[in-house]
Amino acid sequence: MSYRDKDVVTTITANSIIPHAQLDTTIIIDDPTKLVGTWRMLKFRSVRYNDSVYIPTKQYYRLPDVLLDEKSGDEAFAVITDDTFKLYAKEAGKRDFKKMMSAKYKIENRRFMLMYKLMKASGGVSQFGIDEKGRLIINYPSVIENVKKGEYFSYYAVVVQYIYEKVK
DSSP states (O other): OEEEETTEEEEEESSOSSOSSOSOTTOBOSOGGGGOEEEEEEEEEEEEEEEEEETTTTEEEEEEEEEEEEOTTSOEEEEEOSSEEEEEEEOTTOSSEEEEEEEEEEEETTTEEEEESSOGGGOEEEEEEEOTTSOEEEEEEEEEEEEETTTEEEEEEEEEEEEEEEOO
16 A cells, blocks of 8 residues: 655555564474464564665664564464364453454465465465474564655664463
């Protein structure tokens, strides 16, 4: 989606497969059977990265990374079968877990997870993998670009990150 405000063109990519700033680029799923099981969420956060170029001087800028949202205290579990991903979360003040999401999934190139309901074309893609400590990491990036022709280019990557540990 794009729009223009005066001389600035803004483009928003809600589900960007490979943004300029990425986390955990070395993790993959080398064996899909390692995904099957119940996973407890350890971390849930959103991080923003911002890079800009001032074109007349060819000066590159990187702003400090910003933690936009940290909800690691929330209780949630993912239950993964060989083709289904289900997410259960505990609502504030409630005792029981509630199913928040259920989707089919497909692994692409050992690095990407496509989650979908009825049609793959309408699904969302995440970067994911299992790290050296056995934690499942799912990164869901989005991108915002602001461009003023001949003057500057600003690029924001927002990565929503989920980190799980296997419980069974």
